[in-house]
Amino acid sequence: MxxxxxxxxxxxxxxxxxxxxxxxxxxxxxxxxxxxxxxxxxxxxxxxxxxxxxxxxxxxxxLPDAEPVTLQEGWTPMLRSRRYSNLWLKEEGANPTGTFKARGLSLAVTMARHYGLKKLAVPSAGNAGGALAAYAAAAGMEAHIFMPQDVPMANQVECLAYGAKMTLIDGLISDCAKIVAERKEREGWFDVSTLKEPYRVEGKKTMGYELVEQLHWTYPDAVFYPTGGGVGLIGMWKAFQEMEELGWVSGKRPKMIAVQAAGCEPMTRAYTEGKDASEMFQNAHTLASGLRVPKPYGDYLILQAVRESGGTVISQTDDQIFRSIQDWGRNEGILLSPEGAAATAAYDRLIENGFLSPNDRVVIFNTGSGNKYTDVIATMQRGHTNAEFRA
Known part of the structure; x- marks a missing residue:
């Protein structure tokens, strides 16, 4: 190492x-x-x-030279679509705690233990809280987690099961972040918020190494990534730079497609308006809780990667997300997370409008298991008539 x-x-x-x-x-x-x-x-x-x-x-x-705190995260399956010969789904739901957040929190907790830290805190839209709780428990550390009160029930259950100190907030992840910022010095917490320490990116960059290795050390033509905080996309872009420096991959980097929810689309607006940073998105609302981030801290890095790659930023409505969950469940045997379904729905749109060709090799990230969102998916189902649901 x-x-x-x-x-x-x-x-x-x-x-x-x-x-x-x-x-x-x-x-x-x-x-x-x-x-x-x-x-x-x-x-x-x-x-x-x-x-x-x-x-x-x-x-x-x-990766950093430190003794890992690991639950065997990563090396997740790359599933080839049954319908589209050039499309692969990177199934991050196979991670410990059921989402890609396990990667970043494994590395962040590893380095926190390496530095002798004892108490960690994080604002979370749900899945990062569960992952921090698990890895802090594995490392014998305290975890203090602040989440919106309407996060999926699975996130709340797992935080408590792992012994974390969980606080539910009537607000968004941005409100949770304010609480952590205000209290961390007084409480002796180290803040492992998205992009506010260096090592969550290092864990997420392994997704870039993996997808290239699983494609026999070649790039795909495009990567679709559900983007709330955007650390996965940022980490993969860093991985591509490192692999090129090492001579481990050649050719043109993939188009990076950042996918948002229409009810919370600060990056889509910033990209469309040609800005270098986003503005706070007001009244954010979407059932894809991981995409409900009204202003990503690393917005400038997301936009840079998208533009340098010739990619784009695209938003999907909750209805489009639900229909893609149905589509992939019935035709592929995969229960997508709402965030992952935003990306599969975006793929359909970009094929339809000609931005991508069916001949392009594409990797879509399903960032979490749909089984963590059964209450959310049930709410979506209730919002559709029986005829719509059975169609």
């Missing part, structure tokens, strides 16, 4: 050492990226550097 060379601000490029826990850049409050000395790996056969484990820690050669 490589030693961390330094931390680099993703905005102003200020550097810091990694000898102690860091949050945001002290110069501009940008997100820190972890940088390594990867010179010894350049030009090597990537397969020769893979550790013999079926988890994200197979990429230990490009």
């Amino acid at each position: 490589p030693k961390i060379d330094h931390l680099e601000c993703s905005r102003c490029h200020h550097t810091e050492d990694a000898d102690s826990p860091k949050t945001l850049c002290p110069v501009c409050a940008g997100t820190f990226y972890v940088r390594y000395d990867l010179s010894r790996l350049k030009g090597t056969d990537p397969q020769s550097q893979i550790a013999p484990v079926d988890s994200m820690w197979r990429y230990a050669a490009v």
Whole structure:
């Protein structure tokens, strides 16, 4: 495992050492990226550097040198569509705690334990809270979780089952973030909020390594990613840069397609209006709770990756999301999360309007198991007539 060379601000490029826990850049409050000395790996056969484990820690050669706190997260299936020969679904519901959040929180908790931290706090739209609760329990640490009161019931149950201290808030994830920010110094919490510490991105970047390895070290033409906070998309873009530096992949990077819900679309608006950052989305509402992030902290990084890749940002309504859940359940045997269904619905639209061709090789991320959303999907079902539901 490589030693961390330094931390680099993703905005102003200020550097810091990694000898102690860091949050945001002290110069501009940008997100820190972890940088390594990867010179010894350049030009090597990537397969020769893979550790013999079926988890994200197979990429230990490009992850921090620390003893992992792991529940065997990562190395999730790449499922080829039964209907579309050039479409794969990256099934992140196979992770511990049932979502891709396991990757980022495994790395964040690993480094928190490495630094000797004892109490961690996070605002969450649901799934990150459950993941932090699980990994904190595995590490023997305290987890303090703040979530909107209408998150899926599974998220609430798992936080309590793992022994976390959970607080439900009448508001959005942005309101939860304010509480953590106001109380963390007084309570002695370390804030592991999205992009406010460097290591959740490192866990999420393993999705980029995985999809390239599972496609035999080649890029797809496009990647669809449900985007609330957007750390997965940001992490994959970092992974692509690292793999190219190492010579582990060649060719054109995939178009990055960020998918939002129409009831909370700050990134779609910013992209459409040609802006470099988003504005707070007012009165956010969608049953896809993971997409209910009214202003992503890493908005500038999401927009940069989308534009550099020739991708786009697209929104889907809750009705379109529900219909894609039905479609994939009946025709593919897969129960999508609402967030994943936003991405599959977006794929249909971009094929229809010609942005993509059916011949393009595409990977869609289902960021969580639909089984974590049974109460949400039941609400969607009740909102449709029997005739619509059976059609």
